Amino acid sequence: MVPAVDVRGLTRRFGGTLALDGVDLHVAPGTVHGLLGPNGAGKTTLLRILVGLVHSDSGSVRVLGQDPAAGPRAREGVAALIEAPRFRPALSAEDNLRMLADLDGGRAAAVLDEALATTGLTAERRRPVRHFSLGMRQRLGMAAALVREPQLLVLDEPANGLDPAGSRDMLDLVGRLAAEGRTVLLASHDMADVAAACDDVTILVRGQVARSGPVAALRAEAPAPAHLLETA
Numbered sequence: 001m002v003p004a005v006d007v008r009g010l011t012r013r014f015g016g017t018l019a020l021d022g023v024d025l026h027v028a029p030g031t032v033h034g035l036l037g038p039n040g041a042g043k044t045t046l047l048r049i050l051v052g053l054v055h056s057d058s059g060s061v062r063v064l065g066q067d068p069a070a071g072p073r074a075r076e077g078v079a080a081l082i083e084a085p086r087f088r089p090a091l092s093a094e095d096n097l098r099m100l101a102d103l104d105g106g107r108a109a110a111v112l113d114e115a116l117a118t119t120g121l122t123a124e125r126r127r128p129v130r131h132f133s134l135g136m137r138q139r140l141g142m143a144a145a146l147v148r149e150p151q152l153l154v155l156d157e158p159a160n161g162l163d164p165a166g167s168r169d170m171l172d173l174v175g176r177l178a179a180e181g182r183t184v185l186l187a188s189h190d191m192a193d194v195a196a197a198c199d200d201v202t203i204l205v206r207g208q209v210a211r212s213g214p215v216a217a218l219r220a221e222a223p224a225p226a227h228l229l230e231t232a
């Protein structure tokens with residue numbers, strides 16, 4: 001089976017900062033994979049390379065068997081929530097989704113309904129987005145990714161900035177995606193979130209992989225590798 005993500009020896013430097021230093025990452029299809037690490041560990045840089053927003057300096061990158069740097073066609077099948085989408089505040093949730101995803105065709109209505117249901121926004125679909133809380137906007141961002149019917153969903157700290165209830169909603173949502181058998185790569189600095197939501201985890205510290213493997217194996221380690229998460 002082709003891995004959803006297959007990264008080897010990935011390196012990226014910004015000026016004097018080595019953001020990624022020989023990173024390997026393998027994400028199996030149908031799994032939720034956590035990318036865990038403190039601020040500045042290189043998580044966002046790695047995700048941005050996977051979706052073609054940033055180039056690498058060296059190493060090999062395959063996402064769904066393709067090189068994401070090769071252009072938009074090579075990135076079909078991948079949807080990401082890395083930066084907050086630019087919603088139009090005066091438009092309803094569903095009109096924003098239609099606009100962002102350029103929805104048309106026979107399946108459009110069904111895909112839209114499903115994305116709204118999965119993200120718990122069905123009852124809010126006709127409300128203008130200016131009335132949405134941060135957590136609802138974040139879920140709408142997930143819906144915008146889902147309407148693209150991705151084979152791989154890339155999420156960068158989706159619970160960041162949310163209150164505890166919003167964070168819980170987001171984790172529940174990732175749990176629903178996992179139950180649907182979707183492939184998700186989830187960056188987070190919160191070990192508890194990753195332990196709750198993910199099958200596998202790769203821990204990045206200062207641009208290097210400190211650990212990678214099943215969450216269950218990591219949890220069994222004593223002492224817990226919390227020291228890996230101290231801010232770099």
Ligand code: ATP
Nearest residue numbers: 014017019037038039040041042043044045046189
């Ligand atoms: P955070 O959770 O704070 O976003 P992160 O793990 O996502 O952290 P990155 O944002 O990938 O980490 O940053 C890794 C390192 O690369 C940091 O030292 C950061 O300052 C640096 N960096 C990232 N992007 C750039 C850029 N465009 N120009 C200069 N330095 C950058």
